[in-house]
Amino acid sequence: MTLNERDKKHLWHPLTQHKLHPDAIAITKAKGCVLTDENGNEYIDAIASWYTCMYGHCNDYITSRVATQMQQLDQVVFSGFTHEPAIKLSEALINILPSNQNKIFFSDNGSTSVEIGVKMALQYHFNNGEKRNILIAFEEGFHGDTFGAMSVSGLSVYNGPFEDFFLEVKRIPTPNGTNHDAILKTLKNIKENHKVAGFVYEPLVQGAAAMKMHNAEGLNTILNFCRQNNIVTIADEVMTGFGKTGRYFASDYMETKPDIMCLSKALTGGLLPMALTTCSQHIYDAFYSDDISKGLFHGHTYSANPLACTAALAGVALLQSKDIQNNIKRVIKAHQAFNERIKTHPKVKSTRQLGVIFALDLNVEMERYGNLRDKLFKFFMDKGVFLRPLGSTIYIQAPYVISEKQLEKVYKTIEEALSIV
Known part of the structure; x- marks a missing residue:
């Protein structure tokens, strides 16, 4: 058979x-x-x-590194424990991520990395005493298959049966070089009429939308607006990250950097499943408290798996070679x-x-x-x-x-x- x-x-x-x-x-x-x-x-x-x-x-370089690691430490819970592969990976990533990124949260796939980014944005405002419940996203975006990720996605071919259960999202067109003023007008209207928590976007290339590409200057204008209005920006670089756009990250093309980044896919060179949600210090600081309820209560059994961390560390070294x-x-x-x-x-x-x-x-x-x-x-x-x-x-x-x-x-x-x- x-x-x-x-x-x-x-x-x-x-x-x-x-x-x-x-x-x-x-x-x-x-x-x-x-x-x-x-x-x-x-x-x-x-x-x-x-x-x-x-x-x-x-x-060969990635598999040999992982083969060595699996003889020493294969898996350990990442809540209350740590290990060198995760620490070394964090140090290597901080050297190539946009300069404002400072904290790294581990998970297991691209959809979940976005899910965590959305939760970070919503809880950031909640922890700071505000209830903001609206998200902004591009038309035709795709961010994954879990419910928060589906909510900010705009391709109904994937999401149709579930749309009644989504978070509330306002959509804007991608910038094309001629519609920047119109997008800003729409953003101002959304901001004036809703409590906006965050903006989730694929920077420069929308993969599932058939590699639809948009304008870096226009995206930078949107990011500036969000920064001025304390709207958390979440760059979904699951597809674009690790060199595919000609730079380490698509966010490197914009002067204004995201508050949060979502990474997976090429992270481990395809060898093992893993994802990261990274953020700036000011996002992390909103969770740092004597109040335990202000912590980010999200976790995965295989968070920061030592073998996946080793594969990712080898991938980062290759990327820079x-x-x-x-x-x-x-x-x-x-x-x-x-x-x-x-x-x-x-x-x-x-x-x-x-x-x-x-x-x-x-x-x-x-x-x-x-x-x-x-x-x-x-x-x-x-x-x-x-x-x-x-x-x-x-x-x-x-x-x-x-x-x-x-x-x-x-x-x-x-x-x-x-x-x-």
Whole structure:
């Protein structure tokens, strides 16, 4: 019996309607940028398995560090205990995070990191004697699948059945370079009529919204408004963090830094699940009290797991290395060259790029999860390239270690796919 056949007996996969998509491709091995299935077929992982394995699958440096750590300390409760991998990771992260970030709270996934950020913002005001219950978020944002994260997300394709149970959120458009004054007017109106606790946003790139990109100057204007009005700013860098935009974090493009940051995905290089919610000292100070009830009562069994911390620490070292930084620059230039040859294709409506993130929109109307999208996905896999179109958008976010030959195969496969649209 194949792995695929055994899978069907008991497994329920994410983002899958099993009646329409009964088969799952069984992957048995991964190394560098290549996935291998149970039949020996190979696929270039051009999206780094949802933007996690940015240093390549089974990276030798990361796995060797974790293998050593697991012989010494595998897991310990992080409430009342601490350990060196967590301490060393905090020290390494503070060196690359925006300068106002000073405290780090551990959890286990991107959605939860946002959940904690929302709770921090709401309790920050509560602890300071104010009851603020409204959040602001961008249209078409996506922040995860837990209830607070869903509340601030704007994609109803994911959230429809649950919307009656959400926190109250006011939505604003993303800044595009021409609508800054209109957004400020909307913000002032929201602030005058509601008790606003925080603003949750994906900085510069909205991943689930098909890599929709927005204007750094406009975002900075919004962040300034929030700072002036004591609205806690929460940057969801789960997707954008750790070099993908060409800088360590997308927040590095703005002069005004967030009060809170949410990090996961590439944090551990894809090896182990972990997330962080970081904050500035003034946010932390609102929880620091002789009153025990003012503490942040949120915890996870695997918070600051020593193995995950070790993987993350190795990932941070790789990110700062000359080799990875040169690779990032190389991929950016390759995308720019590909853009020049593809942007005028009659089947291409538009293209965009920030760092190693490249996206093109097809000149056709297409459902997010529809027949044409499925046709494209199958075409890519048959050609040995793992890409997951988001509706009519095809995007690339490959591991930094991808070779020029592998990248060219990804580009050529996309060009060939245009003939079936």
